[in-house]
Amino acid sequence: MSLLDYKSARPWAKAIRAAVINGKMPPWFADPKHGQFSNDARLSAMQIETIKAWVDGGAPAGDAREMPAPPVFAEGWRMGKPDMVIDIGEDFKITQGQDAYEHFTVATNFTEGKWIRAAEILPGNRQVVHHVHVILVQDAAAMAPSSLEAMPELSKFLIHEGKLSRIRMDAPVVNDACAAGAPKLPNLTGFQEGALASFLPGRPPDIFPAGTAKWIPPGAKLEFVIHYANTPGERQTDRTSVGLYLAPGPPEQVLRRMDLRNFFMRIPANEPNQEVKRCLTFEKDTLLLSFTPHMHYRGKDMTYELIRPNGKREILLAVPRYDFNWQLVYRLMQPARVEKGSTLIVTAHFDNSPNNAANPDPGKVIRWGDKTEEEMMTSWIEYLEVKPAPPAEAARR
Numbered sequence: 001m002s003l004l005d006y007k008s009a010r011p012w013a014k015a016i017r018a019a020v021i022n023g024k025m026p027p028w029f030a031d032p033k034h035g036q037f038s039n040d041a042r043l044s045a046m047q048i049e050t051i052k053a054w055v056d057g058g059a060p061a062g063d064a065r066e067m068p069a070p071p072v073f074a075e076g077w078r079m080g081k082p083d084m085v086i087d088i089g090e091d092f093k094i095t096q097g098q099d100a101y102e103h104f105t106v107a108t109n110f111t112e113g114k115w116i117r118a119a120e121i122l123p124g125n126r127q128v129v130h131h132v133h134v135i136l137v138q139d140a141a142a143m144a145p146s147s148l149e150a151m152p153e154l155s156k157f158l159i160h161e162g163k164l165s166r167i168r169m170d171a172p173v174v175n176d177a178c179a180a181g182a183p184k185l186p187n188l189t190g191f192q193e194g195a196l197a198s199f200l201p202g203r204p205p206d207i208f209p210a211g212t213a214k215w216i217p218p219g220a221k222l223e224f225v226i227h228y229a230n231t232p233g234e235r236q237t238d239r240t241s242v243g244l245y246l247a248p249g250p251p252e253q254v255l256r257r258m259d260l261r262n263f264f265m266r267i268p269a270n271e272p273n274q275e276v277k278r279c280l281t282f283e284k285d286t287l288l289l290s291f292t293p294h295m296h297y298r299g300k301d302m303t304y305e306l307i308r309p310n311g312k313r314e315i316l317l318a319v320p321r322y323d324f325n326w327q328l329v330y331r332l333m334q335p336a337r338v339e340k341g342s343t344l345i346v347t348a349h350f351d352n353s354p355n356n357a358a359n360p361d362p363g364k365v366i367r368w369g370d371k372t373e374e375e376m377m378t379s380w381i382e383y384l385e386v387k388p389a390p391p392a393e394a395a396r397r
């Protein structure tokens with residue numbers, strides 16, 4: 001449906017009223033009790049009241065002379081022409097009627113490193129591309145650092161099915177990776193470096209905050225990880241690309257992304273409320289900029305709580321009703337300054353019961369896996385390392 005002009009919107013008036021009053025639209029899932037976000041999509045009370053009054057008044061057309069011009073949507077790049085475009089290197093033929101995850105590693109051929117201020121992923125074929133991550137592969141490494149295959153320490157716990165991987169059913173189980181005596185298993189502490197850019201339903205291009213940039217070293221490769229959704233119909237092809245926008249020069253601060261995951265989670269069959277935790281103790285002063293919670297169909301909620309070295313606790317983000325269909329990024333209005341020695345506790349709950357309408361199979365025990373019908377408990381967190389204060393300033397304190 002289109003809500004761009006009166007004629008198209010009018011038949012939806014009652015549904016619009018209901019959707020904005022009950023907060024279903026625009027989509028936004030952060031609990032307003034915690035944190036403020038620069039991309040908060042919620043309407044103000046006055047805006048909701050205006051829509052309600054319009055519908056209750058018979059949803060009239062109003063004065064045509066006051067009608068605003070419809071917004072113009074860019075056909076291709078939403079941010080305008082990129083400085084450089086790198087694509088997957090082939091017109092890839094998608095196997096009909098199958099969910100597929102494909103990896104394409106392509107050379108940047110950069111002879112010099114580049115600072116980028118933004119990256120936009122352009123799906124080559126929107127009918128089949130569900131989501132895309134573009135991961136930076138440093139010259140020496142053959143694989144992207146955040147791909148499961150690139151974590152040799154994890155390999156004995158993995159099963160591969162074609163290009164998909166999952167954690168073995170008999171792998172050790174650690175739902176609470178924050179517990180004092182949690183077993184020492186790979187990737188349950190620290191973090192892995194996250195992707196350069198991501199394209200997911202409802203997610204805008206990755207535009208980095210003013211004064212920050214990401215670094216692409218000379219000779220780097222880019223790995224595209226693309227989920228092609230199960231599409232019936234004739235054979236489709238895709239040539240997805242990423243547009244890179246150069247920063248004017250070296251930034252004041254280098255933007256980075258960490259991935260925090262608990263690979264050793266396990267959800268029993270029919271379990272309505274399995275808790276899974278993952279913690280990170282910061283080894284450096286850090287500024288946190290944004291959070292993207294990521295789970296699959298059984299994901300129920302996710303909360304990010306910080307414990308400072310003085311014991312003070314603060315919830316930075318709570319998403320009480322996670323919805324797989326909306327992969328939103330929550331950008332903090334003010335970056336959260338985190339002192340070295342602070343601990344971030346990420347707590348998620350999963351509903352594997354028949355009461356979860358999105359649950360594909362409540363009868364199954366669920367472990368970590370690439371497939372949407374399996375699960376993930378991961379968070380992508382954009383951050384800046386805080387530079388030490390210059391000596392003169394430090395002396396004044």
Ligand code: HEM
Binds near residue numbers: 012017019202
């Ligand atoms: C004030 C702003 C908005 C209004 C008035 C609005 C209105 C609506 C209405 C009336 C529906 C049908 C709900 C129903 O099934 O009863 C709907 C569904 C939908 N809207 Fe919105 N919407 C808004 C913002 C957005 C935004 C910002 C997005 C995308 C980022 C979006 C994406 C969708 C999608 C994908 C659906 C269908 C999926 C679903 O029902 O969950 N809408 N919207």
